[in-house]
Amino acid sequence: MTNSIADIHLADVLMITGSNTTEAHPVISLEMKKAVRQHGAKLILVDPREIELAEFATLHLRPRSGTDVALYNAMAHAILENAWANDEFIKTRTENFDAFKEAIKDCTPQWAEDITGIPSEMIVEAAHMYGQARSASIFWAMGITQSSHGVDNVQSLANLALLTGNFGRPGTGLNPLRGQNNVQGACDMGGLPNVITGYQAVTDEAVRTKFENAWGMSVKIPAKPGITVTELMQGVLDGRVKALYIMGENPMLSDPNTNHVAEALNEIEFLVSQDIFLNETGQMAHVVLPGVSFAEKEGTYTNTERRVQLVRPALPTHADAKLDLDIICDLGRRLTNSNGKTSDAVIHPVSDWNYKDASAVWDEIASLTPIVAGMSYQRLNPNGLQWPCPTADHPGTPILHKEKFTRGLGKFTPLVFREPAENPDEEYPFVLNTGRLLQHWHGGTLTRRSEGLDWVVPEGEIQINDEDAQEMNVSSGDLIRVTSRRGVVTGKAKLTSKLPRRMIFMTFHFVEVPANKLTGAAVDPIAKIPEYKVSAVKVERV
Amino acid sequence: MIKEDKVVTTTCPYCGVGCMLNLHIKENVVYKVTSPFDAPANKGNLCVKGRFGYDFIHAKDRLTQPLMRKNNELVPATWDEAMNHVAERLLEIRDKYGPDSIGFLVSAKCTNEENYLLQKIARGVIGTNNVDHCARL
Numbered sequence: 001m002t003n004s005i006a007d008i009h010l011a012d013v014l015m016i017t018g019s020n021t022t023e024a025h026p027v028i029s030l031e032m033k034k035a036v037r038q039h040g041a042k043l044i045l046v047d048p049r050e051i052e053l054a055e056f057a058t059l060h061l062r063p064r065s066g067t068d069v070a071l072y073n074a075m076a077h078a079i080l081e082n083a084w085a086n087d088e089f090i091k092t093r094t095e096n097f098d099a100f101k102e103a104i105k106d107c108t109p110q111w112a113e114d115i116t117g118i119p120s121e122m123i124v125e126a127a128h129m130y131g132q133a134r135s136a137s138i139f140w141a142m143g144i145t146q147s148s149h150g151v152d153n154v155q156s157l158a159n160l161a162l163l164t165g166n167f168g169r170p171g172t173g174l175n176p177l178r179g180q181n182n183v184q185g186a187c188d189m190g191g192l193p194n195v196i197t198g199y200q201a202v203t204d205e206a207v208r209t210k211f212e213n214a215w216g217m218s219v220k221i222p223a224k225p226g227i228t229v230t231e232l233m234q235g236v237l238d239g240r241v242k243a244l245y246i247m248g249e250n251p252m253l254s255d256p257n258t259n260h261v262a263e264a265l266n267e268i269e270f271l272v273s274q275d276i277f278l279n280e281t282g283q284m285a286h287v288v289l290p291g292v293s294f295a296e297k298e299g300t301y302t303n304t305e306r307r308v309q310l311v312r313p314a315l316p317t318h319a320d321a322k323l324d325l326d327i328i329c330d331l332g333r334r335l336t337n338s339n340g341k342t343s344d345a346v347i348h349p350v351s352d353w354n355y356k357d358a359s360a361v362w363d364e365i366a367s368l369t370p371i372v373a374g375m376s377y378q379r380l381n382p383n384g385l386q387w388p389c390p391t392a393d394h395p396g397t398p399i400l401h402k403e404k405f406t407r408g409l410g411k412f413t414p415l416v417f418r419e420p421a422e423n424p425d426e427e428y429p430f431v432l433n434t435g436r437l438l439q440h441w442h443g444g445t446l447t448r449r450s451e452g453l454d455w456v457v458p459e460g461e462i463q464i465n466d467e468d469a470q471e472m473n474v475s476s477g478d479l480i481r482v483t484s485r486r487g488v489v490t491g492k493a494k495l496t497s498k499l500p501r502r503m504i505f506m507t508f509h510f511v512e513v514p515a516n517k518l519t520g521a522a523v524d525p526i527a528k529i530p531e532y533k534v535s536a537v538k539v540e541r542v
Numbered sequence: 543m544i545k546e547d548k549v550v551t552t553t554c555p556y557c558g559v560g561c562m563l564n565l566h567i568k569e570n571v572v573y574k575v576t577s578p579f580d581a582p583a584n585k586g587n588l589c590v591k592g593r594f595g596y597d598f599i600h601a602k603d604r605l606t607q608p609l610m611r612k613n614n615e616l617v618p619a620t621w622d623e624a625m626n627h628v629a630e631r632l633l634e635i636r637d638k639y640g641p642d643s644i645g646f647l648v649s650a651k652c653t654n655e656e657n658y659l660l661q662k663i664a665r666g667v668i669g670t671n672n673v674d675h676c677a678r679l
Contacts, residue, residue: 005559005582005583005584006582024557025557025558025559026557026559026589026590027559027561027583027584027587027588027589027592028559030587145678146678177558177559178557178558179557179650180557180558180650180651180676181553181554181555181556181557181558181560181650181651182649182650182651182652182653182654182657183558183650183675183676183677184558185653185657186648186649186650186654186657186675189648189654189657189658190657190658190665190673191648191649191657191660191661191673191674191675191677192674192675192677193672193673194671196661196665197658202665202671211666212666215666217667219641219666219667219669220669221665221666221669221671222642222669222670222671224671225671226642226670226671226672226673226674227645227672228674228678229647229674229675229676229678229679230678232645232647232672232674235645240642240643241642241643241644241645241672242635242638242639242643242644243631243632243635243643243644243645244644244645244646244647245628245632245644245645245646245647245660246646246647247646247649247652247660248648248649248650248651248652249647249649249650249651249675249676251647251676254676254679255676255679256679269635270631270632270635275605276598276604276605277601277603277605278603278605278609278616283616285609285611285616286611287608287609287610287611287619287624287627288608288609288610288616289624289625289628290604290605290606290607290608293555293598293599293604294552294553294555294651295552295565295572295596295599297653298653299652299653299654299655299656300653300654301553301653301654302560302654303558303559303560303583304558304559305560305583307560307582307583309553309560309562310552310553311552311553311653312550312551312552313550314548314550314552314565314567315567315572316570318604318606319604319606319607320606320607320621321604321605321606321607322621324652324653324656325653325655325656325659327625328656328660328663330621330625331625331628331629332662332663332667334625334626334628334629335632335633335663335668336667358653358655361655361658361659362654362655364658365654365658382551383581383582384560438589438590439590439591440591441556441557441591441595445598446555446556446595447591447595449597449598449601449603450591450594450595450597450598451597452590452594452595452597453590453591453594453595456590527678529678529679530678530679532679
């Protein structure tokens, strides 16, 4: 998020797109509802489904799946056409405006209506509302990003914020709602193939040298970025990848095209799973290492508003499991120990894997990472700090891009609308959309073991539009079979009027009804994110 | 009246909102979960997962010891055995096929410190940038 949870209620207009916030980020949705109910903010909701937030929306746009860029280009067109843009902001704080203007000159609301199915008057009304607000903020989640043109989708939203100057003030900005508790932190900590901590690029020689010296290594960090999780699985099948070390993840359930992942993990030469449960991935591993739950460990998580917060141990370590930090340090020592049993001579044991505690690891991170350089456990107690926080006396940064953008000027991106990788056709006439439920989490590992939550929602259902179901003579509870080009899943139908015609909605919480057997391997060319929100399927009564 | 042994303030393990929790502990069990009103992200609010979704901590099927595959079956092993095997195999594979034949998946559920150290092993010890996690999923 460029902004903070605490300033959501200060927006005059909220545009929420591709986020079922009340189910996936419930506590943030409370702030959104507060903005509408207590402060009179207007809410533009963009979602094909009639989700709970529709009750709070001033405008609810229901686009055909995967047509986001057409919609936002047309809103930009209407903002320019009607002189609702912030000319001063465009002039002083942005670049590439002329190329952008040229690129969208034919993107009229009528053009977008033909593509998205949203009436052109509603597109103009949304542009008016967003363009004329004193402060307008945009929120999104996987509905925007999990697309074969996810980067374009995000940039089309950034273009709208640049056009109207909605940056750097409370109640404005671009606010992606991050999924997992520490997905922000995993990215911040170098858990990506192209960057080390704090988004320092591996392609930058100065960065590599800094880390090589600090870590006291003799191996060189490669200058070439590594490959992503989807590419790693393909790499196993191609024979390029021989070993995977997986900590706290279950790609067997969360990755697209499960059959493909199973094939890869079956074939792999060496697989390690470090987890608290023997999940579907662990069952295929050669070694399983038991780590501990959040309640047993010390450390930090970074939330969606970039706030680094302390995690404190409340329980002793479970049975003979070990703290994950200790497991990794133990591995580090064994890998670098010159007395080890391997014949390897390349690695020299210079790096120190004897940390006093988690806070000592944090201090090493801070010393190498400018965006969190000013943070220590002492300062993070009790309320955490938002990065960037470059020095020990810096108060942290609740709002980004105040006087200038990180890159200097904000850059407009000219975008051309592209269709999703797989649209419905005669053979597969339905769109499969996937997402989450309030009561369950991700692959269900945690929530299905929690009695109360599992009692409320004990099984995965396949949601289907009630009129479509009636045409097929299907009632709620009947078994239906959903087939895509990649797999078949059978489950109980749940009829709903909240879905548009010809859309099926499934979650990936339930291993018995695994949506990702059906989803495709199409990914965004830059972000490599899979297209989970649009797959073509057919539906039959069993 | 039942009273907790201690209350520990920490951060919720579910979504990216980062709600602050008070775990009420009695006899090493999470008895109930509340949230302080002055919590920066959630002001004392919690969702149904954040308040009630903790039975997994005490689940009977938690892993209690390392497992190793022998004769195509996962069987209990000592930490020393398991860790030595992991280190040996990773080094063997690295030497035979090169560093980029190994990939590391860090975790959006683990701490910053754990993620940092695992990518340090990948980049600094094995010598590969093949580090990723489920950020996209």
